[in-house]
Amino acid sequence: xxxxxxxxSSARRQDYFKLLGLPFSILPALIDESRIKExxxxxxxxxxxxxxxxxxxxxxxxxxxxxICGADTVISLGGKIFGKPADREEAAKMLAKFQGRQHKVTxxxxxxxxxxxxxxxxxxxxxxxxxxxxxxxxxWYLDTNEWQGVAGAYRIQGLAACFITxxxxxxxxxxxxxxxEFYAMLRDNGYPYGA
Numbered sequence: 001x002x003x004x005x006x007x008x009s010s011a012r013r014q015d016y017f018k019l020l021g022l023p024f025s026i027l028p029a030l031i032d033e034s035r036i037k038e039x040x041x042x043x044x045x046x047x048x049x050x051x052x053x054x055x056x057x058x059x060x061x062x063x064x065x066x067x068i069c070g071a072d073t074v075i076s077l078g079g080k081i082f083g084k085p086a087d088r089e090e091a092a093k094m095l096a097k098f099q100g101r102q103h104k105v106t107x108x109x110x111x112x113x114x115x116x117x118x119x120x121x122x123x124x125x126x127x128x129x130x131x132x133x134x135x136x137x138x139x140w141y142l143d144t145n146e147w148q149g150v151a152g153a154y155r156i157q158g159l160a161a162c163f164i165t166x167x168x169x170x171x172x173x174x175x176x177x178x179x180x181e182f183y184a185m186l187r188d189n190g191y192p193y194g195a
Contacts, residue, residue, distance in 0.1 A: 001021070001022065001023055001191075001192055001193065001194070002023070002066050002067060002191065002192060003023040003024060003025060003065070003066075003067070004017070004022055004023070004024045004065075004067040004068070004069050005024070005025055005026075005027050005056055005060070005065050005067065005068045005069070006024045006025070006026050006027070006069050007027060007028065007029040007052040007053055007055065007056045007068060007069065007070035007071075008026070008028060008029075008052070008069075008070065008071055008176075009026060009028040010071075010176050010177075012155070012157060012175045012176050012177070013071060013176050013177045014026065016172065016175070016177045016179060016182075020179075020182075020183070024069075027056050027059065027060070029051070029052035029053070029055035029056050029059075029070060030055070031048070031051050031052060031055055033048060033083065039079075039081065041074050041076045041081060041104065041106040041125070042106055042108070042123050042125070044072075044074060044081060044106075045072040045073065045074055045106050045107060045108035045123065046072075046108040046110070046121050046123060048070075048072035048108070049070045049071050049072045049108040049109060049110035049121060050070065050110045050119055050121055051070075052070030052071075052072065052110065053068050053069070053070040053110045053111075053112045053119055054119075056068045056070070056112075057112060064114055065114060066113070066114040066115060067111065067112065067113065067114065067191065068111070068112035068114075069109065069110070069111050069112075069182075070109070070110045071107060071108065071109045071110070071176060071177055072107070072108055073105065073106065073107040073151045073173075073174075073176045074105075074106055074151050074152075075094075075098075075103050075104065075105050075106075075151050075152035076103065076104045076106065077097060077098065077101065077103040077104070082094050082097075082103075082151065082152050082153075083151050084149055084150060084151055084153075085147060085148075085153045088142055088147070090153075091142060091147040091148075091153035092138055092139075092142055092153075094152055094153040095133065095138045095141065095142075095147075095153055095154065096133075096138060098130045098152065098154075099130050099131070099132055099133035099138070099163070100130060100131065100132035100133070101129070101130060102127050102128065102129040102130075102166075103127070103128055103130075103152070104125055104126070104127055104128075105125065105126055105127075105128055105151075105152070105169075105173055105174045106123060106124070106125045106173075107123070107124055107125075107173045107174075107176055107177065107178055108121060108122065108123045108124075109121070109122055109123075109177065109178065109181060109182055109185060111185050111186070111189060113189045113190070115190075116189070120185055120188070120189055122181045122184075122185055123181075124169070124170060124173040124178035124180075124181045125169065125173065126167060126168055126169020126170060126171075126173045126174060127166075127167070127168040127169060128156075128164060128166070128167055128168075128174060129164065129165045129166040129167075130163050130164060130165065131163050131164075131165050133163060137163070141154070141159060141160065141163075144158070144159055146158045146159060146160065151176075155175075156171060156174040156175050157175055
């Protein structure tokens, strides 16, 4: 199979690439996400996923690979978007807002097909419901440091699963790479899966 450049340092996305048996290398696309002020989760994640791919294209312009994949995930609740918390205090505030409520998780995936010279971008969303949490439970979770570097300050594949009462949609969307959409994207773009 042809190698894919993954424009992300996300360990969970790497785990999914391994699960799918995809050969890949990592080149995190460090872009300034704070400059993008889009309030629509679908548009925001799409813009960021595409920008990550474009950044890798820029970096590798002299030896452009055939495939580059970028992704971005955000959480939204009550018209507000929650990205990665800057610190423990912000993470605590996020978890306090989510507890006992349902929020939406949106992930966009961008795939560059070097043969076609185009970027395909697709999105997936799901709803996640949290159980009511006490201050002690939030502090316990924060002490695990799982909140660091992830949208919404929690990892579904970690101890935060203890707090989730319901997921409507694909759990891999919450983890940062909606597998059904990603597989369909590879297939539709002619990726030689299994070859």
